[in-house]
Amino acid sequence: MQLLNPATTAPTLQAAFSQGAQDYIQALSARLLADPICRTMPDLLALGFWFRRQKLTALVQKYHAMPYQFKPLGRVYHNTPANVDSLFMYPALLSLLCGNSNLLRLSSRAGQSAQVLLTHINALAEQYPEQNAALQFVLAPHNDTDLARHLTQMDGRVLWGSDAAIITQRQQPVPAHCRDLIFSHKMSLTLLDANAVCEAPAAEFQAMTELFSRDHLTYAQQACASAKVVVWLGQTDDIRQAQQRFWPTLIQRSMQQALLTDSDAYQALAGAQQLLLRSENYQDWQTGQLQRLRITDLDTDMLQLHPGCGLFLELPLQSLNALTPMLNNCHQTLSHWGIDSKLLSDWYPTVLRGADRLVPLGQSLQFNEVWDGVDLVVQLSRISNTQSSHG
Structure with missing residues (x-):
């Protein structure tokens, strides 16, 4: 010693x-x-x-x-x-x-x-x-x-x-x-309102992507509070439009700031392949600077196999209540952006397991004496x- x-x-x-x-x-x-x-x-x-x-x-x-x-x-x-x-x-x-x-x-x-x-x-x-x-x-x-x-x-x-x-x-x-x-x-999530992403003015939208990048790519998703799952809240068409606006901007930012290494990219690619082979929960593989998979549930496979490193799982939901039964003790931080404050304040007390931290986007990595x-x-x-x- x-x-x-x-x-x-x-x-x-x-x-x-x-x-x-x-x-x-x-x-x-x-x-x-x-x-x-x-x-x-x-x-x-x-x-x-x-x-x-x-x-x-x-x-x-x-x-x-x-x-x-x-x-x-x-x-x-x-x-x-x-x-x-x-x-x-x-x-x-x-x-x-x-x-x-x-x-x-x-x-x-x-x-x-x-x-x-x-x-x-x-x-x-x-x-x-x-x-x-x-x-x-x-x-x-x-x-x-x-x-x-x-x-x-x-x-x-x-x-x-x-x-x-x-x-x-x-x-x-x-x-x-x-x-x-x-x-x-632990695994963390971020919650984005699809309609808010679609309608945000350019400056506000750019600020949001910077906050997202700071929270979830600063350590290549290795911090326990960095989200590996993006929960999109909204109707199907709104979510699709939000994704088309959000991901190209985030990818450009990650490339400009060199947030991910070649090793990260390899691990994200391998992780996506493993998840695709493991379960039908993983669909619609989007490759590139950031890897993306669509999911319908939070399962145990992602806990074991998700490497971070620029791999994001996307969970589309029309209701926050649909998220509640998916959460368990391994889910730590839930960051959010564009979500109605009353909706959050009404919903969060009903979450009895998981999501021990509810923070605005940009504050995921901020420590608190209650952890x-x-x-x-x-x-x-x-x-x-x-x-x-x-x-």
Whole structure:
């Protein structure tokens, strides 16, 4: 097990929302926002912006206003995902804010963003020795004996990965009281009103395609919140006209911005072929810079075989209610554009499974302390009710 940011002091628990933790997070945020290299890395820029001082202050005030006493959960292990380098840092910094001591296992596939992030973390080690010791990064295989020894002392785990990887990790010995936060394989969708796409003025339409591209092609659909399914809401003729307007513009934008690589294109092509061979649910294959398949249902095949990489599944619906029974726990984010707000507000409370996040198009990749239906600050803390009763 290789330690990536050596500590000069032993890790200790701190009071929840301590000033030291806030100062450290602020310092890291400021470094990320000021680094010219980070400006070329959307994930690090978003991370620094999310933890800026104004946001962090409001976040702490939110939990201080709750009728609870927050205390650290204890020692927390984070198994980080490989699909978006810095996603794991949001719960990791929130865990630090909660006063926990954290051990983060980086993926062997971690890319440049993770390396830049570690450079800034190491730069803060001397100024913030307690926080550095409470946020330790390691490289280690899953079966590493030192890692296994640490796991037997954990009070919580934050586990990211495929369903198979999560099942394997949950078999590792941990204390009986260890609390697990699971972020397994997810699929997201975007909901577009066909008539609104057809009638949008040119400037509004161009802005919409930019938002779509930002949400769903920034990481070649590898982010769990990036949609792999486009749900078209409207009548058949309107949907056809909307598609004829939308896809050529999006394809042109993706080519101009070089959002997809040759490897992405190959994977999208192979994925489309696999789905076509697997089930009659997949029809009307549209090839090109972006691959498209029409579907009539959300099935399990797409969960296993959809590679992202510029492959979009199109689900035409005349009613939002038709979508409800298709949703399940693997469906994470539902972004939307052009949908009547009252229709959404009436429909969303009826969705009892899936679609844990409902966000406007352009906000799919924006993190929130409530993620996948879980309040991370609450779950990474021990809380007690501070209200007293009189009688």
